[in-house]
Amino acid sequence: MVLQQKSEVLFWGWAKTGEPVTIKADWMDWEVKVSVGNQGTWKVMLKTPGAGGPHNILIKGYNELILKNVLIGEVWLCSGQSNMEWSAQSGINNGEEEIKNANYPEIRLFTVYHATSLYPQDHLTGEWSECTSETMRSFSAIAYLFAKKLFNELRVPIGLINSSWGGTPAEAWMPAEVIGNDNFLKEAAAKQKPVPWGPVEPGRIFNSMISPLIPYRIAGGLWYQGEANTINAYAYKEMLSGLIGSWRTKWGYDFPFYYAQIAPYRYGNAYEGVMVREAQRKALEVPNTGMVVLSDIGDTLNIHPRNKTDVALRLANLALNRHYKVLQIEDSGPLFKQMIIEKNRAIISFDRSEGLHFAGDKLTCFEIAGDDKIFYPGEAKIKGEQVFVTSKKVKLPVAVRFAWSNTATPNLFNGSNLPASCFTTE
Numbered sequence: 272m273v274l275q276q277k278s279e280v281l282f283w284g285w286a287k288t289g290e291p292v293t294i295k296a297d298w299m300d301w302e303v304k305v306s307v308g309n310q311g312t313w314k315v316m317l318k319t320p321g322a323g324g325p326h327n328i329l330i331k332g333y334n335e336l337i338l339k340n341v342l343i344g345e346v347w348l349c350s351g352q353s354n355m356e357w358s359a360q361s362g363i364n365n366g367e368e369e370i371k372n373a374n375y376p377e378i379r380l381f382t383v384y385h386a387t388s389l390y391p392q393d394h395l396t397g398e399w400s401e402c403t404s405e406t407m408r409s410f411s412a413i414a415y416l417f418a419k420k421l422f423n424e425l426r427v428p429i430g431l432i433n434s435s436w437g438g439t440p441a442e443a444w445m446p447a448e449v450i451g452n453d454n455f456l457k458e459a460a461a462k463q464k465p466v467p468w469g470p471v472e473p474g475r476i477f478n479s480m481i482s483p484l485i486p487y488r489i490a491g492g493l494w495y496q497g498e499a500n501t502i503n504a505y506a507y508k509e510m511l512s513g514l515i516g517s518w519r520t521k522w523g524y525d526f527p528f529y530y531a532q533i534a535p536y537r538y539g540n541a542y543e544g545v546m547v548r549e550a551q552r553k554a555l556e557v558p559n560t561g562m563v564v565l566s567d568i569g570d571t572l573n574i575h576p577r578n579k580t581d582v583a584l585r586l587a588n589l590a591l592n593r594h595y596k597v598l599q600i601e602d603s604g605p606l607f608k609q610m611i612i613e614k615n616r617a618i619i620s621f622d623r624s625e626g627l628h629f630a631g632d633k634l635t636c637f638e639i640a641g642d643d644k645i646f647y648p649g650e651a652k653i654k655g656e657q658v659f660v661t662s663k664k665v666k667l668p669v670a671v672r673f674a675w676s677n678t679a680t681p682n683l684f685n686g687s688n689l690p691a692s693c694f695t696t697e
Contacts, residue, residue: 272399273379273430275488276322276343283314283486284330292332298343307332314486319343322427342377344428345421346489347590349414350444350481351496353437354531354575354582359415360408363579369416373407377427378418380410383434386479387470391446395483399430411435413495413531416583417590424591424598432489434480439469440499441507444481445514446521447474456513459506471499481518491527491594492518493586497547498574501538504546511554529561529589530554532692534569534576535678544677545693552606552692561589564604567690571678585689601625604689610671610696616661617649617668617696624656626686634658636674636681641665644697646672658683670696 274280286292286307295302298320305315324342329335349355359366359373384396400406407415411433418429436443442450442460450456450473463471470476500507511530519525532551538544555562563585570576591598605621612618617639621627629635637649639662649660649671660671674681674693683691 272338272381273342273344273346273428274319275346275430275490276319276427278319278488279316280319280488281314281316281486282330283312285311286313286332287311290332292330294328294330296328297326324428342379342428342430344377344430345425346430346432346487347414347417347491347493348432348434348484348489349411349417349493350434351494352435352439352499354498354533355411355413355493355495356433356435356437357412357575357579358409359412361412361575362577363412364577365580366412369412370404370408373402373404373415375402375419375422377429378402378415378422379428379430380406380415381430381432382410383432383480383484385436385469387475388478389475391478391482393483395480412579413583413586414493416580417493417587420584420587421590421595424587425595432484432487434484435495436469436476436480438466438499439476439496440471440502441496441510441514442473443470443476444496445474445477445510446517447472447477449513449517450474453509453513456506456509459503459510462503464502482521485521489522489526491529491590494528494530495582496530497533497551498536498544501540501543501547504543504550507547507550508553511551512557515554515557515560525559527559527561527590527594528557529563529586531582531586532562532564532566534565535571535680536569536574537571538677542675542677545675545679548693549695552694555606561593561603562692563589564690564692566674566680566693567684569680571680601685601687601689604687605683605685605691607673607692607694607696612668615666615668616659617671619658619660619671619673621656621658621691623689624685627653627656627658628684628686629653630682630684634683636679636683638672638675639665639668640670640672641667642669644670646670646675672696
């Protein structure tokens with residue numbers, strides 16, 4: 272396995288009441304003794320050194336356990352629904368080549384088996400393995416490709432915990448009490464309908480696939496989910512913000528949380544996909560978060576786009592730039608900042624807008640509306656780092672929206688060729 276470097280890492284276990292338990296890691300000059308409480312449980316914090324290994328850790332009570340081939344490095348939790356779960360053998364661009372070359376003994380993989388529970392659990396099922404062509408092929412492709420980029424830049428061991436489940440909504444991945452104590456979220460969660468492929472009820476996956484992980488020290492979290500929340504997209508900003516906050520509260524520290532905005536796709540009801548994307552953009556108000564936009568690398572006919580490489584690269588660049596501070600790059604596409612009305616035109620400003628440009632013959636996907644709230648295609652022009660939007664049908668603008676459809680694939684980019692997120696000023 273991989274333990275988080277330069278941290279206090281919790282070790283925990285079970286034993287008989289009163290049983291003497293000692294722990295000795297080979298990077299320590301002493302052993303740690305811990306007493307077993309009347310519930311038959313014990314826990315102790317150990318300080319980890321800088322990246323390296325392999326190490327052995329001896330745990331001794333009435334019996335003896337030796338944890339072998341333990342590396343010290345960076346640990347990331349990777350979670351969400353099917354696009355995070357999607358493996359190389361399920362079909363990704365350049366998949367066979369990636370599988371063939373996936374021999375990274377210093378990258379370690381742990382997949383949490385699917386399980387549900389009414390109550391938070393202490394145990395889960397899964398096992399650590401070294402990254403090889405055989406183990407990587409069925410592992411999360413995005414998680415692996417993310418780790419490969421981190422390893423090549425940081426040159427430290429990387430541990431990946433993949434806890435994901437296709438077709439599941441955010442409600443199932445957060446503590447049930449977060450939703451139960453919030454009438455707005457409770458009403459939104461009630462709109463989820465039972466499905467045959469996984470739970471939708473609040474807390475059911477959190478209890479069994481996240482809660483048992485919480486004592487394990489992580490560097491940060493990756494999240495790719497949202498497709499299963501198109502049914503209550505209006506509440507997804509609050510849902511995602513609540514999930515992030517609850518995880519951080521349970522872990523006890525504000526780890527970085529980076530997520531993928533869902534890609535354009537032809538969902539059944541108008542605007543339900545773009546409403547989730549807008550909610551994800553607005554969730555960036557939560558501190559120490561980052562979002563990658565996928566509108567240029569999606570597939571409107573496939574809810575599982577095969578280009579996982581660029582998704583992983585963009586997530587890795589967020590981590591390398593913001594958390595590890597080893598890259599100095601623009602890691603985000605343009606994000607709506609403000610709108611100013613000047614006579615018959617709306618002037619849109621963005622964050623992350625240096626080098627603003629469009630691909631193709633003209634800038635597309637802007638719409639503009641007046642007091643009647645009827646949106647017309649806008650004529651959009653870039654001036655510096657702003658976009659000026661007008662329409663002959665709108666004399667006094669009050670609102671602008673951009674890429675406002677489920678399948679919109681806009682062509683506005685910044686100097687790093689990262690796409691702008693959808694938005695509406697309504």
